[in-house]
Amino acid sequence: MVISHRVKLSNTWRPPCSVLTVIRRLRCQFTFSTCCSECNDFLPWLEHKAGLEISSSLSIGNSAHGKSLVARHPIKAGDCLFKVPYNVQLAPDNLPKGIDTLLGDNVSNAAKVALLVLYEQKLGHKSEWVPYITRLPRLEYMHNTIFWDENELQMIQPSSLYQHTIMHKLFVEQEFLTIKKADFIPDVLTLEDFKYAFSLVTSRAWESSRGVSMIPFADFANHSDLSDTIVLSNEEEQLSEVIADYSYAPGDEVLIRYGKFSNARLLLDFGFTLPCNKYEQVQVELSIPHEDNLRQLKLELLSRHKMPILKDVNGLSSSDKSFALKEVRGYAHDGKGRGIPQSIRAFARVVCCTSPQEMNDLAVEAAENDGRLARCPLKDKSREIEAHQFLHSKINELIQEYNASIKSLELPTTLCMVGKHDLRREMAQCLLIGELRVLKSAALWLEHYCATLLRV
Numbered sequence: 227m228v229i230s231h232r233v234k235l236s237n238t239w240r241p242p243c244s245v246l247t248v249i250r251r252l253r254c255q256f257t258f259s260t261c262c263s264e265c266n267d268f269l270p271w272l273e274h275k276a277g278l279e280i281s282s283s284l285s286i287g288n289s290a291h292g293k294s295l296v297a298r299h300p301i302k303a304g305d306c307l308f309k310v311p312y313n314v315q316l317a318p319d320n321l322p323k324g325i326d327t328l329l330g331d332n333v334s335n336a337a338k339v340a341l342l343v344l345y346e347q348k349l350g351h352k353s354e355w356v357p358y359i360t361r362l363p364r365l366e367y368m369h370n371t372i373f374w375d376e377n378e379l380q381m382i383q384p385s386s387l388y389q390h391t392i393m394h395k396l397f398v399e400q401e402f403l404t405i406k407k408a409d410f411i412p413d414v415l416t417l418e419d420f421k422y423a424f425s426l427v428t429s430r431a432w433e434s435s436r437g438v439s440m441i442p443f444a445d446f447a448n449h450s451d452l453s454d455t456i457v458l459s460n461e462e463e464q465l466s467e468v469i470a471d472y473s474y475a476p477g478d479e480v481l482i483r484y485g486k487f488s489n490a491r492l493l494l495d496f497g498f499t500l501p502c503n504k505y506e507q508v509q510v511e512l513s514i515p516h517e518d519n520l521r522q523l524k525l526e527l528l529s530r531h532k533m534p535i536l537k538d539v540n541g542l543s544s545s546d547k548s549f550a551l552k553e554v555r556g557y558a559h560d561g562k563g564r565g566i567p568q569s570i571r572a573f574a575r576v577v578c579c580t581s582p583q584e585m586n587d588l589a590v591e592a593a594e595n596d597g598r599l600a601r602c603p604l605k606d607k608s609r610e611i612e613a614h615q616f617l618h619s620k621i622n623e624l625i626q627e628y629n630a631s632i633k634s635l636e637l638p639t640t641l642c643m644v645g646k647h648d649l650r651r652e653m654a655q656c657l658l659i660g661e662l663r664v665l666k667s668a669a670l671w672l673e674h675y676c677a678t679l680l681r682v
């Protein structure tokens with residue numbers, strides 16, 4: 227049995243039974259869902275297609291987050307919630323053979339499944355998947371940042387999600403062009419149709435041995451960062467399944483965890499954010515200043531020690547390096563504990579070197595240890611403080627930027643800011659507030675670290 231993962235795309239940064247506290251159980255289980263009467267015939271249809279029972283304990287409901295899975299009967303931890311065989315999942319090999327062969331490896335599996343969704347939609351009532359296809363959310367209910375207009379995207383400008391959305395858009399456009407070139411696509415198919423289908427895939431599909439699959443029924447489950455319930459792939463029995471980690475009363479919504487995803491990832495791929503996301507993280511980019519005389523030497527030193535720097539959009543080396551920061555909780559007085567990642571501290575130590583001799587000392591120290599550069603505190607305490615103050619100042623700059631953006635989102639809305647835009651503004655606020663929380667925790671940790679060094 228293996229854990230199923232959400233779809234990974236190569237161009238985007240990416241990054242699904244344990245005991246939880248009673249509070250977590252409450253937050254995971256007791257969300258409000260009502261019965262979805264127009265979905266009553268869905269499970270019987272899928273079970274008939276699969277030729278076996280998929281779930282005896284769940285039904286499809288309506289919740290604040292669209293459709294949902296709801297306990298029909300009391301469920302105990304360890305019970306199987308559902309089993310969906312591979313033969314009723316939509317994967318690239320469901321595409322008509324000619325199309326699949328023509329596309330070959332030229333496009334991603336996600337793009338192939340998107341094409342499959344469009345193909346089945348086009349078949350209308352002739353599609354064998356019609357009960358599923360017609361229950362997929364409509365475009366107006368989707369808020370993945372790929373659908374945000376330029377004004378909306380400006381709201382998340384301080385976040386790396388802004389840049390990732392641009393890259394993601396380019397990627398999807400490229401996939402669309404490749405498919406168009408294969409020449410079997412009717413001209414009426416637009417990029418907008420394709421973006422919609424592609425986003426349905428990123429927000430509902432899972433990776434499996436069949437590539438990428440949409441798993442009907444399973445994909446009505448909503449996400450909670452506090453849930454430990456994940457989708458498993460049973461390769462032996464050729465099915466995807468979910469086992470209950472908690473007990474549920476009839477009417478409780480069953481929430482699963484799509485992955486340990488930050489709000490940036492949730493917003494890009496799924497079109498929503500979580501307040502106080504347990505897996506919040508922020509991407510921080512640092513660079514070696516162009517005016518630094520030792521810049522070239524530093525870049526060479528970093529690349530010799532496998533700390534590659536980012537490539538810019540033209541594929542050229544820039545001097546930026548991106549680091550993922552997670553919330554730092556608490557500060558151990560001895561400076562130990564999780565703190566901020568060693569990799570960003572190491573980078574700061576290199577950036578702050580002021581002579582080739584200092585850089586050489588770092589290289590020698592790396593060779594004498596595990597080969598990784600600048601992982602130990604600098605012997606010269608004041609230089610160690612300087613490196614961490616450099617980080618602190620960069621993080622503080624970001625904090626100012628985030629504060630200003632959050633403040634601007636609090637301004638009274640203009641008359642045209644209604645509905646969809648308000649929702650996206652709230653999501654932007656939620657994203658920035660979460661990332662700001664992470665940045666502030668890192669700044670506090672750095673302040674403690676420097677203050678401790680000054681005392682000893």
Ligand SMILES: C[S@@+](CC[C@H](N)C(=O)[O-])C[C@H]1O[C@@H](n2cnc3c(N)ncnc32)[C@H](O)[C@@H]1O
Nearest residue numbers: 291292293429430445446447448449496497498
């Ligand atoms: C796999 S589908 C889940 C079923 C979906 N609610 C539906 O109506 O079909 C994922 C989508 O559900 C919504 N969703 C899931 N969990 C959510 C949450 N915790 N908060 C807000 N929206 C959520 C998002 O729109 C997301 O793209």
